[in-house]
Amino acid sequence: MNRADNPWQEDETGYVDHLKQERVLFAWCLQTFAGMPAAEAQAAAEAFYEYEPASDPYRGLVFTAEAWHCAMLHIFGAHYWITQPSLAQPSAEYTRLSDSLAAPLPPEPPIRRATEDGSHDSQG
Numbered sequence: 001m002n003r004a005d006n007p008w009q010e011d012e013t014g015y016v017d018h019l020k021q022e023r024v025l026f027a028w029c030l031q032t033f034a035g036m037p038a039a040e041a042q043a044a045a046e047a048f049y050e051y052e053p054a055s056d057p058y059r060g061l062v063f064t065a066e067a068w069h070c071a072m073l074h075i076f077g078a079h080y081w082i083t084q085p086s087l088a089q090p091s092a093e094y095t096r097l098s099d100s101l102a103a104p105l106p107p108e109p110p111i112r113r114a115t116e117d118g119s120h121d122s123q124g
Contacts, residue, residue, distance in 0.1 A: 008060030
């Protein structure tokens, strides 16, 4: 992987925001499905999702798997989706939490259309 292929090396704010989100989700899973106390779950999330410097060529690789999947592997081990089929997909509660943590998208700019005289008007 080279620098051009890794967006997390260029976007520090985005990386840190995503890291925080994944930690929250991972810790939530540990609390919800393993009954882990909040402080212990947070410590485990921080250990799993360690901050990686921008110079690390594999920075952000941990994000390739959803926090749900990583937490279920941590709690139930390999093949949890076979031994715990109800956990094969994220729960609705997890999905709501994940959606609530996602940064809102910036508003789209208004559509500019050419008028008959060549000027533009905005349609929003």
